[in-house]
Amino acid sequence: MEPTTFVLFGATGDLAKRKIYPALYNLFVDGKLPQSFSVIGLGRREWTDESFQANVEQSIRRFSRREADDAGLVKDFLNAFRFCVLDIGRKEDYQKLLKMIEQRENELNVAPNRLFYLSVGPEYFETIAANIQDSGLGSANGWKRLVIEKPFGHDLQSARDLNRNLSKSFAEQEVFRIDHYLGKPMVQKLGALQQANPVIQALWTNRYIANVQITANETVGVEERAGYYDHIGAVRDMFQNHLLQLFMMTAIHLPHDSAPDKVRFKKKKVMESLRTLQKQDVSANVIRGQYKAGSMQGKPVVGYTSEPGIAPDSMNDTFIAAKLEIDDSYWRGVPFYIRTGKRLNEKSTRIVVEFKEPLKPVSSSNEDNIAPNLLVFDIGPNEGITLQLNTKDPERKGEFKPVHIDIDLQDSQDNVPEAYENLIYDALLGDPTFFAHWDEVEMSWEWVQPLLEAFEENLVPLYLYEAGSYGPAESDALLAKDGFHWWFDAKPEQQIPNVEGEQQYAYNSNH
Numbered sequence: 001m002e003p004t005t006f007v008l009f010g011a012t013g014d015l016a017k018r019k020i021y022p023a024l025y026n027l028f029v030d031g032k033l034p035q036s037f038s039v040i041g042l043g044r045r046e047w048t049d050e051s052f053q054a055n056v057e058q059s060i061r062r063f064s065r066r067e068a069d070d071a072g073l074v075k076d077f078l079n080a081f082r083f084c085v086l087d088i089g090r091k092e093d094y095q096k097l098l099k100m101i102e103q104r105e106n107e108l109n110v111a112p113n114r115l116f117y118l119s120v121g122p123e124y125f126e127t128i129a130a131n132i133q134d135s136g137l138g139s140a141n142g143w144k145r146l147v148i149e150k151p152f153g154h155d156l157q158s159a160r161d162l163n164r165n166l167s168k169s170f171a172e173q174e175v176f177r178i179d180h181y182l183g184k185p186m187v188q189k190l191g192a193l194q195q196a197n198p199v200i201q202a203l204w205t206n207r208y209i210a211n212v213q214i215t216a217n218e219t220v221g222v223e224e225r226a227g228y229y230d231h232i233g234a235v236r237d238m239f240q241n242h243l244l245q246l247f248m249m250t251a252i253h254l255p256h257d258s259a260p261d262k263v264r265f266k267k268k269k270v271m272e273s274l275r276t277l278q279k280q281d282v283s284a285n286v287i288r289g290q291y292k293a294g295s296m297q298g299k300p301v302v303g304y305t306s307e308p309g310i311a312p313d314s315m316n317d318t319f320i321a322a323k324l325e326i327d328d329s330y331w332r333g334v335p336f337y338i339r340t341g342k343r344l345n346e347k348s349t350r351i352v353v354e355f356k357e358p359l360k361p362v363s364s365s366n367e368d369n370i371a372p373n374l375l376v377f378d379i380g381p382n383e384g385i386t387l388q389l390n391t392k393d394p395e396r397k398g399e400f401k402p403v404h405i406d407i408d409l410q411d412s413q414d415n416v417p418e419a420y421e422n423l424i425y426d427a428l429l430g431d432p433t434f435f436a437h438w439d440e441v442e443m444s445w446e447w448v449q450p451l452l453e454a455f456e457e458n459l460v461p462l463y464l465y466e467a468g469s470y471g472p473a474e475s476d477a478l479l480a481k482d483g484f485h486w487w488f489d490a491k492p493e494q495q496i497p498n499v500e501g502e503q504q505y506a507y508n509s510n511h
C-alpha cells in the first residue's frame with residue numbers, strides 16, 4: 001500500500017471518535033495500514049498533538065474491536081497523529097495545513113498521496129473541496145482522494161448541485177462516497193456468493209423467484225438527533241441511500257470478473273431498469289408511517305411527536321415501505337419490497353428471497369404445509385445465511401415440514417472487520433467497488449424525488465404505528481395485495497411452522 005497522509009476534517013467530532021479512530025486502530029493491528037502513514041486531525045478546538053493523541057487513545061480503548069493492551073503498539077499507532085487547528089471557512093488555515101503536511105511528508109520522505117476525509121456536516125463539503133483546490137493542497141505530485149460522509153444532498157437538485165461543485169476540485173474517480181451499509185461484511189459477500197456459486201446464479205431470475213424482501217428495522221427512536229431527523233425522515237436517512245444500495249447489490253447479475261467498473265456498471269443497469277413512480281402513483285406503492293407511543297421490551301416509550309425537539313404536529317416519516325419493480329428480462333414480474341423504520345419490534349437488517357412454489361398447483365391435502373423455499377441473508381446484528389427447504393415428517397403421517405439449513409458464520413464473526421474498517425481500507429487502496437458512484441446516487445434521488453414531493457404535498461397518508469410493532473398494518477397490506485407477507489415478523493399467523501428440536505443441518509462456513 002502506498003504511503004498516505006490521512007487528512008481528517010471533523011477530527012474532534014463524534015463519528016471520528018466512535019468509528020474512524022477505532023477502524024484505523026483495527027487496521028493498524030491487522031497490518032493493513034500503509035508502512036508510512038500519518039493522520040492530520042483538523043477542527044476549531046485548540047487541541048495540541050498531545051491532547052489529540054490522548055483523545056484518540058480514549059476512543060480506541062472504548063470502541064475498537066482489537067484490544068489496546070499492548071502499550072508499545074498503542075504508542076506506535078498514536079505516533080502517527082498530529083493536530084492542526086483549522087476553521088473550514090478561513091483560507092489562511094489551509095496554507096498552515098499545507099505547510100504542516102509538506103513538513104510531515106518531508107520528515108517521512110514519502111510521496112504526497114493525500115486522502116481528505118470529510119467527517120463534518122454536509123454544508124461544509126463544497127467549501128472544503130474548493131479550499132483544498134485553491135490552497136494547492138490538492139495539486140501535489142501524488143494522488144488525492146476525497147472521502148465524504150452522507151448525506152449527499154437533500155433532494156435531486158441539491159445532490160446535482162453538490163456533485164457539480166465537488167467535481168470542480170475532484171474527478172469522479174477521486175471521490176469515495178461512503179455508504180456504511182456497503183461496508184457491512186455480509187453486503188460485501190453478496191456479489192461473491194452469486195459469482196462463485198452457479199446454483200445461486202442459475203436461480204437469480206423471475207423464473208424461480210417470487211419476490212424479494214429487504215428490511216432494515218431499528219428499535220431506536222429519533223434519539224438526540226431531532227434537529228437532523230425531523231427534516232430528513234426515514235426516506236432520506238435510510239431509504240434513498242442504504243436501502244437502495246442493498247436493493248442494487250441484491251438485484252445485480254455479476255460477471256466473473258468483478259472489476260469495480262463492472263460492479264458499478266451492473267448496479268447502474270439495475271437502476272436504469274427500475275420502474276419509476278409518478279407522484280400520483282406513490283400512495284399505491286409506498287407506505288409512510290410514524291411511530292406513536294407504545295412499548296419497547298416491556299417499557300413504555302413516547303410517540304415521535306412527543307420526542308424532545310420534535311414539533312407536536314410533525315408529519316415526518318419514521319417508517320417507509322415500498323414496492324419496487326425492475327423492468328428487465330431477469331426480474332420482470334418479481335416485486336422487491338423494501339422497508340425501514342425506527343422504534344420497531346427488533347433490530348434486524350435482512351434480505352429474504354422467496355422462491356416460487358411450482359408444486360402448489362398439483363398439491364394434495366398433505367402438502368398444505370409446504371412452505372416456499374427461502375434464501376435469507378442476515379446482515380445484522382448477526383450475520384448468517386439460511387436456506388428454508390421442505391422435507392417429510394415421519395411422525396406426522398409423512399406431512400411436509402420446512403427445515404432450515406443454517407450457514408453458521410458465528411465462529412468466524414469475532415474478528416470480522418467492521419463496515420468502517422472495510423471502507424477505509426478500500427479507500428486507502430483506491431478501490432471504489434463498495435462506494436457509491438455518482439450515477440447510483442443520482443438515479444437513487446431520481447427515483448425518490450416523486451416520493452419526496454408526494455410526502456410534501458400530503459398525497460400519501462401518514463399511518464401511525466405503535467412503537468414496538470412491525471410498522472403500520474398498511475405495510476402488510478402492500479404485500480397481501482400480491483398474495484405475499486413479510487417473512488419473520490413475529491405474528492403468529494405468519495410464522496413458519498416451528499422447527500425447533502427438529503432436524504436441522506448446520507454447516508460451519510469454515511469447514
Ligand SMILES: NC(=O)C1=CN([C@@H]2O[C@H](COP(=O)(O)OP(=O)(O)OC[C@H]3O[C@@H](n4cnc5c(N)ncnc54)[C@H](OP(=O)(O)O)[C@@H]3O)[C@@H](O)[C@H]2O)C=CC1
Pocket residue numbers: 009010011012013014015016042043044045086087088089118119120121122149150151
Ligand atoms: N456520528 C455518526 O454516527 C454519523 C455521522 N455521519 C455524518 O458525519 C459527519 C460528522 O458527524 P459527527 O461527527 O456526528 O458530527 P459532530 O457534530 O460530532 O462533529 C462535527 C465536526 O465538525 C467540525 N467542525 C464543525 N464546524 C467546523 C468549522 N467551521 N471548522 C472546522 N471544523 C468544524 C467539528 O470540530 P470543532 O468543533 O473542533 O470545530 C467536529 O469535529 C456529518 O456529516 C454526519 O451527518 C454519518 C453517519 C453516522
Ligand SMILES: O=C1O[C@H](COP(=O)(O)O)[C@@H](O)[C@H](O)[C@H]1O
Pocket residue numbers: 218237238349380
Ligand atoms: O445511517 C444511518 O444508519 C443508522 C443505522 O445503521 P446500522 O448500521 O446500525 O444499521 C441509523 O440509525 C441512522 O439513523 C442513519 O443515519
